[in-house]
Amino acid sequence: MNSDPSLPPKSSVKPWNDPRVRSAVFQILAILAVAWVGYSLFQNTLTNMASRGISTGFGFLDSSAGFGIVMSLIEYNESMSYGRTFFVGLANTLLVSGLGIIFATIVGFIVGVLRLSNNWLIARLALAYIEIFRNIPLLLQIFFWYFAVLGTLPSPRQSVSIGEVAFLNLRGIVLPKPIFEAGSGAVGIVLIIAIIISLAIARWAKRRQAATGQFFPVLPVSAALILGAPIIAYFALGSPIGWDVPALSGFNFRGGITVIPELGALLLALTLYTASFIAEIVRSGIISVSRGQTEAAAALGLPPRRVLRLVIVPQALRVIIPPLTSQYLNLTKNSSLATAIGYPDLVNVFMGTTLNQTGQAVEIVAITMAVYLTISLSISMLMNIYNRAVALKER
Amino acid sequence: MAVHQPLPDLPPPPSERGLWGWFRQNLFSTWYNSIASLVVGYLLIIWLGPVINWALISAVWTGEGTDDCRPGAACWIFIQQRLGFFLYGFYPAELRWRPNIVFVLFLITVVPQFFPRAPGRKWLALFGITGLPVLGFVLINGGFFGLDPVATSRWxxxxxxxxxxxxxxxxxxxxxxxxxxxxxxxxxxxxxxxxxxxxxxxxxxxxxxxxxxxxxxxxxxxxxxxxxxxxxxxxxxxxxxxxxxxxxxxxxxxxxxxxxxxxxxxxxxxxxxxxxxxxxxxxxxxxxxxxxxxxxxxxxxxxxxxxxxxFDLLGAVRSTLSDPAWRSVAAEGYLxxxxxxxxxxxxxxxxxxxxxxxxxxxxxx
Structure with missing residues (x-):
């Protein structure tokens, strides 16, 4: 196992007892075994595909798909290619994972903090939520929300109206759609400028505080700037953003954006399931910061809110980030359960319908797995970079 | 010589003792805690009450079919009616003693693992990872020793x-x-x-x-x-x-x-x-x-x-729910x-x- 220089000279050791020789032999054997397994799998696959008349190669990606997809973020119709279905599925997967990560983080952090509340009732409620949701299979939760809750909503004509602008029914939730008219771009630009100025103020305030000790209220000023400037611009330009409010016509709604129930159920289940894990992570992160830290900060005269923001949260984040990353990855992978209720994600569209129509299992499964591999590896890489930034800096 | 004799500690003030003290410390320690407790408590009572009533008190437990169900009350009849299917899937009813034996053996091997002092624990564990899977396969799958084979698609x-x-x-x-x-x-x-x-x-x-x-x-x-x-x-x-x-x-x-x-x-x-x-x-x-x-x-x-x-447990319940006779009990089924x-x-x-x-x-x- 080890190649110490203190070992006796080679001549006195039998070759099969020499660790270097043995290690080399083992490794060569391992390479040969892997190569042999790979080769025989490859050969078997080729023979099997030939005997079943399955064509190989990626040519199918260009041929016309000929099936419709209920929801697509990019332009798609039946005459487009199988390659296009891949991107439609990928976009839907990314949408549901992205929204899921945002919502699960928000809910998870709130519940995690409530779990530590000194109010017995609230702490117990948070605990009950965590223990219920993380001990029930996700697939079951998806089914529950989709079939037992959203499936019992009324038909479009008896929709539940939310303030006469949004409507909830069996076919999903219909929301008003923003219409960007001329001049709406300027509002966006003002918003971006406001964010840049706030960032600059934050930098300047930090530097000034480090140099002179004077405090500048960054948070209220930048909040006013980011919220206020676009609103002023919006009205100054004569309200360039209109709303397309949905209206009932015949048996369905016209106008607005429809969020399909599959997306709603999937998002609800993914959020509530993952949030229960995130809440536990947040709780353990917060209690990992020793009490002495809070007391020391208080002794230095920091008010409670800044104790939390400047002392506790930065230290808790170090503990929270690594497991949080793996929860984000889990959520992304779990979004593939979409296929069970027919939300058109990558697995459902590409590995489902496209695979059934073309029969090219090897290529399609390989592409799909490669996508998840890429997503997983890139999220964990980004999180590693962040983790390094907040990691303990030993001085 | 005078011995220093401390007086016994005074009891905590009444407001910190007993049920009321507990309430004060855990629910009403500050004004915002009091408001939160009252609001959450109120919401809990108005939400949980009907749910408990729906799921337990007015629920229907036994009957022949969904005709015996009442609106506004949970209907647990399907559990009683389809329990065999939920437990064994399509496994033939007259052969269910075979998985039952395996299950009893499984309990005999697994339960002692939770008690560190149980006798023969290690041997049972060894049996659990070697003998039990083989024996379980022979019994559940059949096809050996004159046992009728049961295809895995029926498990x-x-x-x-x-x-x-x-x-x-x-x-x-x-x-x-x-x-x-x-x-x-x-x-x-x-x-x-x-x-x-x-x-x-x-x-x-x-x-x-x-x-x-x-x-x-x-x-x-x-x-x-x-x-x-x-x-x-x-x-x-x-x-x-x-x-x-x-x-x-x-x-x-x-x-x-x-x-x-x-x-x-x-x-x-x-x-x-x-x-x-x-x-x-x-x-x-x-x-x-x-x-x-x-x-x-x-x-x-x-x-x-x-x-x-x-057809695992969830699959079995799902296929029951897709049966028109049991379509109306989706929420109960998933719960x-x-x-x-x-x-x-x-x-x-x-x-x-x-x-x-x-x-x-x-x-x-």
Missing amino acids: GGLMLTLILAYVGIIAALPIGVVLALGRRSEMPVIRGICVTFIEFWRAVPLITILFMASVMLPLFLPQGVSFDKLLRALIGITLFQSAYMAEVVRGGLQAIPKGQYEAAQALGFGYWRSMRLIILPQALKIVIPGIANTVISLFKDTTLVLIIGL FVALCFWIFCFGMSRYSHNLEKKLDTGHKT
Whole structure:
């Protein structure tokens, strides 16, 4: 196992007892075994595909798909290619994972903090939520929300109206759609400028505080700037953003954006399931910061809110980030359960319908797995970079 | 000589004692806590009351069919009517004594594992990982010793869920240990192979692995060799779980101080002997809670097999709900399955939590 220089000279050791020789032999054997397994799998696959008349190669990606997809973020119709279905599925997967990560983080952090509340009732409620949701299979939760809750909503004509602008029914939730008219771009630009100025103020305030000790209220000023400037611009330009409010016509709604129930159920289940894990992570992160830290900060005269923001949260984040990353990855992978209720994600569209129509299992499964591999590896890489930034800096 | 005799402590003031004191400390300590308690308490009462009434008090428990159900009350009739299907799937009713025997044997092997002083615990564990799967296969599948064969496509329900979870764990643990050792090996090729294997299976969703197992595995095998659907699902689950298991075990291996490895070498132990006798017993003890978490997630993940067309507990309930006669009890159906899974998973997590406390001897490295 080890190649110490203190070992006796080679001549006195039998070759099969020499660790270097043995290690080399083992490794060569391992390479040969892997190569042999790979080769025989490859050969078997080729023979099997030939005997079943399955064509190989990626040519199918260009041929016309000929099936419709209920929801697509990019332009798609039946005459487009199988390659296009891949991107439609990928976009839907990314949408549901992205929204899921945002919502699960928000809910998870709130519940995690409530779990530590000194109010017995609230702490117990948070605990009950965590223990219920993380001990029930996700697939079951998806089914529950989709079939037992959203499936019992009324038909479009008896929709539940939310303030006469949004409507909830069996076919999903219909929301008003923003219409960007001329001049709406300027509002966006003002918003971006406001964010840049706030960032600059934050930098300047930090530097000034480090140099002179004077405090500048960054948070209220930048909040006013980011919220206020676009609103002023919006009205100054004569309200360039209109709303397309949905209206009932015949048996369905016209106008607005429809969020399909599959997306709603999937998002609800993914959020509530993952949030229960995130809440536990947040709780353990917060209690990992020793009490002495809070007391020391208080002794230095920091008010409670800044104790939390400047002392506790930065230290808790170090503990929270690594497991949080793996929860984000889990959520992304779990979004593939979409296929069970027919939300058109990558697995459902590409590995489902496209695979059934073309029969090219090897290529399609390989592409799909490669996508998840890429997503997983890139999220964990980004999180590693962040983790390094907040990691303990030993001085 | 005057002895200093302190007076006994005064009791705490009445407002800090008893029920009222508890209320004051835990619910009404500050004005915003009081408001929060009142609002949450009120919401709980107006929400929980009707739910309890729906699910328990006015619920219908026995009857012949959905005609006996009442609107506004839970209808649990289907459990009583379809229990056999939920437990065994399509397994022939007259042969159900066979899985029952296996289940009793399973309980006999597993229950003593929770009591450290149970006699013959190690032998039962050995039987559990060697004899029980073989015996279970012979009994449930049949085809030997004059037992009628039952095709795996007829297995289902809770029985299938337990089989998938049990076989998955038993197969994944040794593979996981080997992979973890490989990942810590000093031979770069072995390490590379193990790292690639582990990271690949951990990065892709289980559902794509199950798809792969059910669609591509037949293509990978030599002609004439074919696995049935259940075995393919088991292979997929085992590959997936062994990668997670490997990472859990690796955590344990890394927690063992270097001195233990060096001491083993100093005593003249070879690699395998030092691993088997010194490192692994300590490492596996540390990671028992981690293994329990993996078991819980594996148990939850077994529900995914319904996507490739096997009828586990969830699949059995789902197919019942798609029957027009039982369509109206969807919420009850899913709540029933949820309760079954919840009891098992919550029990496991409590157990692993207690174990963690017991094993935490305080000298962490």
